[in-house]
Amino acid sequence: MGVDLVDVLREPAAAIAVHTYFAENTNTRYTGRRFDTLDGGGTRPDIRDRIAPSDLVAVQMLSVRVPAEVSIDLLDGQVGHSIADCLREIDVGVTLGSPAAAELIADGGSAERAWSLLVAQDGVEFVIAGKILARKRPHLIPVYDRVVRCQFGHPRHVWQLLHDRLERDDRVRATLAGLHEQAGLPSAVSLLRVLDVVLWMRHHQQHRRNADLACPGRGTVRPL
Numbered sequence: 001m002g003v004d005l006v007d008v009l010r011e012p013a014a015a016i017a018v019h020t021y022f023a024e025n026t027n028t029r030y031t032g033r034r035f036d037t038l039d040g041g042g043t044r045p046d047i048r049d050r051i052a053p054s055d056l057v058a059v060q061m062l063s064v065r066v067p068a069e070v071s072i073d074l075l076d077g078q079v080g081h082s083i084a085d086c087l088r089e090i091d092v093g094v095t096l097g098s099p100a101a102a103e104l105i106a107d108g109g110s111a112e113r114a115w116s117l118l119v120a121q122d123g124v125e126f127v128i129a130g131k132i133l134a135r136k137r138p139h140l141i142p143v144y145d146r147v148v149r150c151q152f153g154h155p156r157h158v159w160q161l162l163h164d165r166l167e168r169d170d171r172v173r174a175t176l177a178g179l180h181e182q183a184g185l186p187s188a189v190s191l192l193r194v195l196d197v198v199l200w201m202r203h204h205q206q207h208r209r210n211a212d213l214a215c216p217g218r219g220t221v222r223p224l
Contacts, residue, residue: 003151005165009175009198017201018183018194032197035061035135035143041188042135049087051080051132059131062143066132067123074132079117086114087136095139096159096192097166097173104140105159111141138190151199162192 008014020026022033036042038061039054047054051074056066066074073079089110094100104111111133118129126144133141142148144158155161166172176191179198 003153003199005195006169006171006175008202009172009179009195011202013202014198015179015182017198018179018185021197021201022183022185022189031061031063033061034058035131036138036189036193037186041138043092043138043188048092048136050084051075051136055132055135058135059128062131062145064128064131066128067121070121070124073121079121082117083114086110086117090114090137090140092137093139094137095166096142096163101140101163105163111137111159134192138188138193140192142192143196145200147204148196148199151203 021030023029024033035058038058039052042048042052042055042058053075056071056074059066070079074083087110090104091100094104096105103109106112114133115129118124118132119126127146130141130144134143142158142162149155149158152158152161172195173191176194180189180191180194183194185194
């Protein structure tokens with residue numbers, strides 16, 4: 001892993017970053033602050049096991065757009081039905097780092113199958129696929145884009161990497177919980193999302209200035 005999570009999360013800047021990112025009453029607001037809570041969230045009982053229109057809008061809050069034809073298929077086609085089958089096998093309360101998560105994120109597990117279905121669609125790559133699944137299962141699937149990938153050092157199996165770290169190191173979860181509480185965030189915002197925000201806020205400006213040149217290791221990205 002490219003950074004030590006505990007050290008990063010304990011930096012004074014981490015608490016400031018979380019507060020700033022989710023703040024509603026500031027001149028500079030981040031649209032991503034509404035990703036988790038828009039229209040009641042992606043785990044709302046009536047839509048938790050299917051992709052809904054509000055999920056596709058929520059993904060746009062994180063600066064990506066699902067291609068129109070893919071959106072149609074997710075909402076009203078066979079791909080959407082297949083994703084729904086996977087989601088029904090994943091309890092919304094399962095958290096990454098718990099024993100129940102291991103099977104879900106393993107090769108052939110329900111979460112991995114959903115991810116593979118998504119990235120098989122034209123115009124959907126790992127960033128979009130991960131954000132869709134993070135909206136639907138926020139405690140299990142992390143938001144993961146190129147900025148955060150750079151912080152991690154471009155691992156190929158980031159879900160497993162994070163799972164192992166959370167499983168063996170209680171400090172990470174405890175520190176994330178402290179940041180969550182300090183910022184007064186709603187329960188719909190997961191600890192994984194807090195981690196994403198800290199890492200993204202820490203690095204996004206430098207990452208964009210460098211146009212990814214300072215982030216070696218490009219290549220095929222798999223969640224496992």
